[in-house]
Amino acid sequence: MSLPHRKNCFSLLRQNGYPFLCLLSGLLAAQIIATAQVYLSNADLHDGLKLIRSAGYLTIPNQHIMNRLQEFGPAFYGGLFFTLSLGASLSMLALGISWIWIRIFSAKRWFLSVLLIPWALFLLLINLHGFSPFSSAYILLVPIIVFRTAWKLMPGAPPRRRWAFKVIHPLLIILLTLLWALQTEGNLFMSLRDNLLLTSTPGEKLNDFYYRYTFYPAEVFKTLNQKTLKTCRITVSENADMKEALEKKLLENDYLPVENTAQVDLTLLKEGDEILLQQHGKTVVKTTIPDFPAMGAIRLKEFSRKTDRYGSFRKCVFFSLFTGLPAMGYLFLYLLIRTFSGTFLKPEASSVMAPILCFCVGVILLITVTPPNLKGMPDKTLNEMLESRNGRERITALKRVLGKRVEISDYRAYEGILKSPHIADRYWLTKTLAYSHNPETLTDLLSLLDDPSPNVVSMAYWALGLRGDRSATGEILKRLPNSKDWYNQWYAYNALRNLGWTQTKQ
Structure with missing residues (x-):
């Protein structure tokens, strides 16, 4: 590589790489706050569970999880939920506003004075139902750190480009957003999980990681009505x-x-x-x-x-989950493509190629997670889809069986799907067993409590609760003390409650 080209590469890294460092600084700040927040929440939960156990009641989560509540690991990994949702949204928003402040308003101080008004209102909204120090810390510290980093690292404005090159990127973003917004069939997160995560070993590990640690941050902002005990x-x-x-x-x-x-x-x-x-x-x-x-x-x-102090905070977190994290992922992909394509393309060509490739990735991902439409599908076609070699077709057919609440064991594919190596197949089959009236399927449902996937086990407990067969109560109570999965324990406890069981002092 020639020296001029190497200089060009370093120049591109500086020109396009500063957002990485700005966002990273915001995420690190959010992670420190989130870890402390989840750790203290875990400590409070641990004290409450000790009180419940000493009174002679069944505790959810059980002793296995209680032992981990005072460890650093669950607090750190659980804190990632807030970092990659609210932390990502605040960092992206702060980066965008800092860009406007520096590039458009030439870093005029009066702009910051005006900005203090919506910032103060946002802070007031978060604490509307009672002061929350951690919620306030996110709003106060993350934007300040991102702003300061952007002020130090943001390079001068690039050369002016023709208007056509300026509009192509926002137009493609708007079009991609509309395409994703039109995807209203079912739960988007479940479609991503079934058609993307559960189709590969790394995806399965990421899925298991999410469900293993998601209950720790959830305890932070649950209402009393949402808490298990x-x-x-x-x-x-x-x-x-x-x-x-x-x-x-x-x-x-x-x-x-x-x-x-x-x-x-x-x-x-x-x-x-x-x-x-x-x-x-x-x-x-x-x-x-x-x-x-x-x-x-x-x-x-x-x-x-x-008594709910976290209503506004909870809404911000869930909104951020749908906006901040996807937006940050898009920005990272765009900057990566823009930087590397800029080493062999002219700036204008690179500025067009990067958004087009990002748009293509977004469309491919959308096609991957969008299930086929089964409205009006006759049973014969449904039967054929259950036997299909295409995983997406099988899952979509199982969802239709679940929606119609028909007897799943009447289909020829039942035994094969029950033993399927694919987690998504077993997951949705287990859900259909909640509405099965065949007594023999109860044995199959109980066997699914030993499935290697926590997602399937949780749905087995869910299905047992809906079936209403109280003979399953003893089996659930026997398994609860040995379970090491909080997610499974939560579903097991709700199944017990659906079966009419109530807490008594042991």
Whole structure:
């Protein structure tokens, strides 16, 4: 390689590579905050589970997961969920605004003063239902760090290009966004998982990683109503019958009464003819003594809603999951193509080639995850698709069987799919067994509890809960203490509740 060409390569890396470093700085800041946030949440959960266990109740997650709640690993890996969602969105937004500030407004200070207004409003929105230090830290620190990095690294403006070269990139982005927006059949994440991740060994490992660690960050911003188990204290000691009635209603909603003086999620206090639902000594909901046993579930949902501090934060995270992470992935791919193509193409040609290739990758990915349309498909065609060698056709047919809630064991392909080496096949077959009325399929469903894939095992528990056969209760209870997968335990516990089982002190 000649020296001039080597200089050109270094120049391209500096010209196109600064966004990598800017975004990396924002992601690192977000990861530090997220790790601390998940670690403290895990510690709180550990203390709550110890309280529940000491009271004699079944704990979810079990002892295997409890032992890991105080380790650094789950906090770090769980923190990636917030880093790659909210952290990615904030970093992309900060990079875009810093580009506008430096390139268009020539880094004028008044622009930053104007920017403080929406920034302060965003911070206020995040803390609308109560101050959250970690939520505030994301909003405050990540943009500042990205801005500072961009200020130091962003090079001067490149030479002016003709207008045609300027519009092709935004036009292709808009077109690609519209194409993806039109993909409304089913769950997009499930389609990506079934048709992309579960079709290769690295994809399976990434899928397992996600489900292994996703519950740790989820615990950070769940409402009380969304949490599996909650602790409570009943202070109605003078009336044993009333206390028993209140305890029964609380157990039905997974609020577990404990006799400890430690901090609990809910305190029920009798004051005159009223029952006060309190948290941290503050009355949140008031109800009457006759009302609570009859309307307890509604009052507890109201209590959960009024004590939720993370509503705005939760919405931002989920919105970021659909916007920030895909946008960052697109930008990284664009910059990679633009940098390497610039070593042998002229700048204008490179600026056209990069978005076209990114557009092609986006379309190919869309085609890969979009299932065929089965509306109006006759049963004969459905039967043929279940026997197809094409995995996408089999999965789509299984989804149709699930939607119609027909007997899956009546199809010729049933036995073959039950033993399929493909996880997605077994996953969707397991879901169809929830609506099977053939007694023999119960044995198959129980055998799927030993499937090597946690996704399949979880759906086996889900299906057992929906079938309503209470004879499965003992099998589920026997397996719960030995499970090492939080995701499976959550589905197993919900299956028990669907089968009519409730917590009792052991």
